[in-house]
Amino acid sequence: MSLVFKRGYVLGHGIADVLIENGTIQAIGDNLDGKRAINASGKLIVPGFVDTHRHMAQAPLRGLGPDMPLGYYLERVVQHIGASMTVLDVRNSLKLAAAEAMNAGVTTVLDWSAVSAPDQVDAAIEVLGQTGLRVVFGHSNPDDMRPEADAVASLGPDYLPVDVVARHIGLARERGLITSMHVGGQHGGGVRKLHDAGLLGPDVHFVHGNRLEDDEFKMLVDYGCTLTVTPVTELLMGHGDLAYRRFAEAGGQPALGVDVEIGNVPDMFSEMRAGLMAERARGTLEAREMLKAATINGAKAIGLGDAIGSLEAGKRADIVLLTGLEHLFGEDPAVIEGAVVTSVGTEDVHTVLIDGTVVKLDGVLVDHDLRELRELTLRIARRTLAAAAG
Ligand SMILES: [Zn+2]
Known part of the structure; x- marks a missing residue:
């Protein structure tokens, strides 16, 4: 099956056609033909967004904690939501999260799994394989690893003894997987602990990093570790300044999640904007750097840099068509790319392709009904609120 997007503005190329065959970008150029053609005129064609850190099963909790500090969230909410979910809750929550992601042009998510009981994990793996979203499933109970898991999700050295984190990294390495963990959201020193234990490497993916020391950023870069910042959550919950600039200045390529x-919306536009604004408040930064962070840097951060994250022949076809920027198509690419960061929202996500399959067309999700999924998950938020308060 071949598909061609006709005459869109392709990021990095200008006005062109994009030919997709068997889920792969075959060519970007002029006069390309495919079995099915989609008119992309007036649309900006960008790589699908890559969200490298989301706790997908918490999707029903949207807006539950606008004033919630990190400590309260960790102690009250995380405990209840994970433990109280039935298998059906897990299925519906993950469907909701996947549908919200695709609706917003997010084509890949690293799910740092918010559920870890064996029956929940089995349900999660099954349902995530059916949603159409590209999911890197991070198994958060590594001692009970499923062969289908794509990554090890470890709480990390701020919450666990180093020998436990070492065991997690070891389990991942046995299987050739990455380990994804939180670090530095509340205090520094976590990276140094892993460094001193000889555990750092390019297969270790960190999240947050706000309070890391300067030498810890150097360690991350020296060992090829990757880092994701989650601007909205970190700024709202008081993690401190974003690690974006310090990691980038040390030579790293920060990703976004x-x-x-609980205090956020499930799209990367908000993350890019919050990241840009936070860094602009402290210095200069080109807006389009955030678009890189939300696409290619994200792909690289979770070991998929050769497969996705940019529009190139040979890469998997994870592609988004955006409306609303046609008036800029003659401008400097820095303006067009920057405008995706400053001036576009989920309402501009016209068409989404994942692995060559159309999952959203003309503004409408193909296989998912967001309203129905929200209704199915209503009681999860209500129950969690009651339990957290009680
Ligand atoms: Zn997290």
């Missing part, structure tokens, strides 16, 4: 929805 949504993290949790």
Whole structure:
């Protein structure tokens, strides 16, 4: 099956056609033909967004904690939501999270799994394989690893003894997987602990990093570790200044994640904007750097840099068509790319392709009904609120 987007403005190329065959970008150029053609005229064609840190099963909790500090969230909410979910709750929550992601042009999510009981994990793996979203499933109970898991999700050295984190990294390495963990959201020193234990490497993906010391950023870069910042959550919950600039200045390529929805919306536009604004408040930064963070840097951060994250022949076809920027198509690419960061929202996500399959067309999700999924998950938020308060 071949598909061609006709005459869109392709990021990095200008006005062109994009030909997709068997889920792969075959060519970007002029006069390309495919079995199915989609008119992309007036649309900006960008790589699908890559969210490298989300606790997907918490999707029903949107807006539950606009004033919630990190400590309260960790002690009250995380405990209840994970433990209280039935298998059906897990299925519906993950469907909701996946549908919200695709609706917003997010084509890949690293799910740092918010559920870890064996029956929940089995349900999660099954349902995530059916949603159409590209999911890197981070198994958050590594001692009970499923062969289908794509990554090890470790709480990390701020919350666990180093020998436990070492065991998690070891389990991942046995399987050739990455380990994804939180670090530095509340205090520094976590990276140094892993460094001193000889555990750092390019297969270790960190999230947050706000309070890390300067030498810890150097360690991350020296060992090829990757880092995701989650701007909205970190700024709202008081993690401190974003690690974006310090990691970038040390030579790293920061990625972006949504993290949790309790004080957030599930799209990368909000993350890019919050990241840009936070860094602009402290210095200069080109807006389009945030678009890189939300696409190619994200792909690289979770070991998928060769497969996704940019529009190139040979890469998997994870592609988004955006409306609303046609008036800029003659401008400097820095303006067009920057405008995706400053001036676009989920309402501008016209068409979404994942692995060559159309999952959103003309502004409408193909296989998912967001309203129905929200209704199915209503009671999860209500129950969690009651339990957290009680
Ligand atoms: Zn997190």
